[in-house]
Amino acid sequence: MKRAAPAWWTSPRPLWIIVALFAWLLATAWMRPLMAPDEGRYGGVALAMLRSGDWLVPRLDGLPFFHKPPLFYWIGAAAMSVTGPVEWAARLPSVLGGAVAAAALFLFLRRWSTARLAVLSTVVLATTPFFFLGAQFANLDMLVAGCISATVLLAAGAALAREREEPWRALLAGAWLFAAAGLLAKGLIGLVLPAMVIVIWCAATRRLASLRLALWLPGWAVLLAVAGPWFVAMQLRYPEFFDYFVVTQHFRRFASSGFNNEHGFWFYLPVLAGLTLPWFAWVFVPRGSNEGTSDDAARPRLPDIDRLMWIWLAVIVVFFSLPRSKLVGYVLPALPPLAYLIAQRVLASRSLEALLPKVRAMTLAAATVCIGCVVAVMVYSSPPGTRLRLPAGQAVAPGEQVLMLDGYHYEIPFYWDLREPVLVADDWKAAAEDTRDNWRKEIFDASRFDPARAARTLVDRTELADVLCVPHATWVVGSNTAHLANPWLHHAQLVAVNDGLAAWRFKGSATGDPHCLDTAPFPAAVPAPAPHSGANGNG
Structure with a gap:
């Protein structure tokens, strides 16, 4: 008897899914002009880096611009060296950040959770309007979100693999590499936030032995070799660099008022709820009795993955809720764990098999909402x-x-x-x-x-x-x-x-x-x- 072909959610092909993710995010990155001021600022600094030939010092109107590190500008300038000053090249760093976040989530869940949950979580993430539009916007938020996501998931994967006596060093080296990229993308949060998530998760799941991985010397060597040279070079060339970049742009901005966009502590709750529709509506769907069952539910550690995602979501939201100055894009690193938790709720709902056609319909609806958001941005009267x-x-x-x-x-x-x-x-x-x-x-x-x-x-x-x-x-x-x-x-x-x-x-x-x-x-x-x-x- 001929065996039935496996369902679409049980046999995902990682390479094709990752390629499709990148193509989906890049497909509309050229459709609208740069918006002032953010997109014009970051795209302009990347172009100035290319024109000046100085790939070390970001420059705004020819003057050293140290609000942020150079990774975004390096990627944008490299793209524009091939394409010239076009919109999609200016937005390529954000597209890459989104693709990294979604691909890391898929690969992690495919290994440590279920194939069905991995695919659905990735679909939810990639078709969430907040995530999709964040990847279409030329600023640093999505790039650092991708670095943070990859760091968290690789570090957690290394801890889980080490416990099972599976190869873990390459995963941990990857975590340190993306932590270095996060430092070069937006500064200390690229290292501090993933570290907070992993430390709290290890404590909550009694993996205190895994915390010793933070002292892994090859990891520190990767971090210092990748991120260290730029910071050292800037400090040697500009003695005021440390005070301005670290003290002012990190600690004073975090602790002080007087900056733009001041909002209350509650600000990110309606942001996440509103900008993740229609998927966020599944939070209110009653759970069923089939939670945690699937075609490959025998894989262990689902409760630990749940804790990781809840801790990750909470750390990002609470951390960025503390300072008075808040921008919507700051909370983008919270979207991968939120997508997982929503997908889990979808799969745990009553009459799952009857709901699958509706899941497909909601996926199409979410994609339509994303395209509608892009069209709305195109006709929006910019500054x-x-x-x-x-x-x-x-x-x-x-x-x-x-x-x-x-x-x-x-x-x-x-x-x-x-x-x-x-x-x-x-x-x-x-x-x-x-x-x-x-x-x-x-x-x-x-x-x-x-x-x-x-x-x-x-x-x-x-x-x-x-x-x-x-x-x-x-x-x-x-x-x-x-x-x-x-x-x-x-x-x-x-x-x-x-x-x-x-x-x-x-x-x-x-x-x-x-x-x-x-x-x-x-x-x-x-x-x-x-x-x-x-x-x-x-x-």
Whole structure:
């Protein structure tokens, strides 16, 4: 008698599933322009790294930018070295982070849980709108989420394998490697959060002997060899690096108020509930009597896996709920364990076999929701400047310069494919006292690491004539009403206008006349408009 083919959930092929995950996340990464400020900032820094040829120092407008480590920029710059400045290359680090998180979850559960639970958990994760859109957004949150997920699952897998006297050293070395990648992706959380999860899990499951794996010297060698050189190089080159990167960007940001996006302790509960629909609705479905039974349920350690996932979820949510400053993307590392717990609830529901067609329908519905979210983002009216591009056939020629008035627009260097830093005109004396987390503070902080370059690129408003009355053209970017406060713009060529932002081409002065900005007064002149704040979502 011919044996029936195994069901789709009992014979997953890891390579094809991982390839499908990556293709699913990458398929729509090109569909919309970069959003300001975050995507423009991180994509622009990656492009600047490529253009400068300096792959060690991340730079914002040519100035050392140490808000975050360089892994995101390395990946983005490497992709753009092949493709040029295109959106999907700028988002590739996030796509890779999402693919790593989902693949690690699948492979771990396939080995230590059941094939059915491994596939369904991965489907839930990959089709959750929060996860899918996080992988479509060019910032550091999904990349570090992938590193954290891989570190936790490889370390847990190493502990389980060691107990069963199976090969475990390669798994543990992989955990240390991804911990190093997490350090290079977003700093200390890439190491601290996985360590907290594993330590608490080992204590809760009485695996205290497994904690000795934290002292495994080859692992520390991997960590130091991969992550150490960049941090050492930056400290040697910039003596203030440690204080700024570690003390300010980690501990002061965590413990202090005054940064943007302050929310209450409860903030991430509705975020997780709302952004994981429709899958989150399964939390309210009654459990059945078939929990823990499946075609291969004989594999042990399901209670320990449950504890791992609950501890992982709790550590991430509680840790990021403590500081006052909260961004939605911070909690992305909590999605893999949440996907597991939801999938487990699906499989534990009453009349499982009758529910399987509904599971497939919900998978299709979740995918539809994801595509709908992407379409909604595409038509969303982004902050000014997101789509300001030069008309076809026009470009900044070699020897010409770009000046931004009263605001730095992160996406302009990316979309204009600029090869040199731009000039930024502002009241930089007042900026020294600005404590708000915005574009001005970012650039001013960066200027402290390279004062000589900052003196050439940061222009005080009173010095505009010195940089504009030169024998070559200057492309000026500012508010579309900037000509009212700067009458000399009436003598410039208006090149592009979009959503409150405009670009002009000012010819300058062939003779270097320092009075080239002098014009007859215009009766319509009004006070300068409020500067574009570039409301910072810095993560």
